[in-house]
Amino acid sequence: DSGVTQTPKHLITATGQRVTLRCSPRSGDLSVYWYQQSLDQGLQFLIQYYNGEERAKGNILERFSAQQFPDLHSELNLSSLELGDSALYFCASSAGTPTGELFFGEGSRLTVL
Amino acid sequence: AQKITQTQPGMFVQEKEAVTLDCTYDTSDPSYGLFWYKQPSSGEMIFLIYQGSYDQQNATEGRYSLNFQKARKSANLVISASQLGDSAMYFCAMGFSGGSYIPTFGRGTSLIVHP
Numbered sequence: 001d002s003g004v005t006q007t008p009k010h011l012i013t014a015t016g017q018r019v020t021l022r023c024s025p026r027s028g029d030l031s032v033y034w035y036q037q038s039l040d041q042g043l044q045f046l047i048q049y050y051n052g053e054e055r056a057k058g059n060i061l062e063r064f065s066a067q068q069f070p071d072l073h074s075e076l077n078l079s080s081l082e083l084g085d086s087a088l089y090f091c092a093s094s095a096g097t098p099t100g101e102l103f104f105g106e107g108s109r110l111t112v113l
Numbered sequence: 114a115q116k117i118t119q120t121q122p123g124m125f126v127q128e129k130e131a132v133t134l135d136c137t138y139d140t141s142d143p144s145y146g147l148f149w150y151k152q153p154s155s156g157e158m159i160f161l162i163y164q165g166s167y168d169q170q171n172a173t174e175g176r177y178s179l180n181f182q183k184a185r186k187s188a189n190l191v192i193s194a195s196q197l198g199d200s201a202m203y204f205c206a207m208g209f210s211g212g213s214y215i216p217t218f219g220r221g222t223s224l225i226v227h228p
Contacts (some may be wrong), residue, residue, distance in 0.1 A: 002157070033215075043204065043218040056215050088156060100146050100208050102216060104158035 003027065006091050006105035014113055018079040021108045023091030025072055031055070031094040032074040033102060034066055038087040049074055081112045115140040117207050119219035126195045127227050133180070134190040134222045136205030145209050147188040148216065149179065152202040161203075164188060195226045 003026035013019055025032050034046040036059075045058035049068035060066075063081075068074040078085060088109050092102035116139040126132040138147065149161040164172045164179045172179040180189040192199055202223050208216040 002159075035218075042220045045215050045217070048215065058215065090158060092158070100216075101148055101160045101163055102158075103160065104150075106155075106157045109156070 002103040002105065004091060004093050004103050004105035006089075006108050008108055009106060010109050010111075012111045012113065013081060015081055015083060017081050017112075018077065019081065019110065021076040021078070021089050021091070021110075023074045023076070023093075023105060025074070025091075025093030026095070026103055029093035029095050029103070030072065032068055032072070033092045033094070034060075034074070034076050035090040035092065036087045037090060037107070041087075043090075046076070078110070081110075083112050086110055086112045115142070115145075115207055115209075115217050117205050117217055117219035119205055119222050121222045122220075123223045123225070125225050125227060126192075128197060129194055131191060131193045132195055132224065134192070134203050134205075134224065136188045136190065136219060138186050138188060138205075138207050140186075140207065140209075142209055145207055147179070147181070148206040148208065149177070149188075149190045150204045150206060150218075151199075152204065152221070154201070158204070162190070192224075197226050197228060200224060200226045 005024040030051045032049045037043045046060040048056040066076045088107045090107045092104045118137045145166045147164045151159045162174045162177045176193045178191045202221045204221045205219040206216045
């Protein structure tokens with residue numbers, strides 16, 4: 001158990017809809033990262049938050065947004081969903097140690113029909 | 114920009130044998146970290162081992178060791194005494210110390226351990 005909690009584990013929705021994925025980082029970790037994993041794109045970095053502020057942005061679509069709340073949990077909002085958004089979405093947290101390893105949640109598998 | 118390459122889409126190994134999973138990287142940053150993660154069929158990503166660019170010795174964690182060859186920009190994962198539970202996808206990743214740290218992942222290698 002990595003200590004990172006993601007909900008929901010599975011989500012099935014239709015094109016055009018909006019969903020919210022939730023992540024609770026490990027206790028004490030200030031950094032939260034979101035990654036998208038798909039068969040054709042591999043593991044792609046979406047966005048990072050540190051202590052409530054956006055720190056870095058990757059290949060995140062404009063239809064996607066995220067935030068980190070004062071209690072450090074984070075939400076990833078996906079809107080106007082398309083078939084191609086079907087993927088496994090990971091949240092990871094980091095303590096910011098020199099080794100810098102990320103601790104991943106179990107992922108939220110999104111299926112868009 | 115940094116890049117991670119894993120050239121082996123799939124590998125097979127006999128139980129109790131050792132196996133090496135290849136990873137090469139490209140970066141102009143002198144300070145970086147290299148990581149290996151395991152992803153079983155259940156989907157979660159599990160951190161295995163870390164190597165810093167300035168570390169003099171190769172990292173080891175139990176049955177996992179990292180064969181770090183800085184001049185060749187390679188960071189191969191060696192799994193000794195393979196077990197059936199080692200069957201999984203393995204991802205090599207690279208990040209940077211300090212500043213904005215965004216790990217970049219390779220495409221992964223699928224390892225199957227045969228009994």
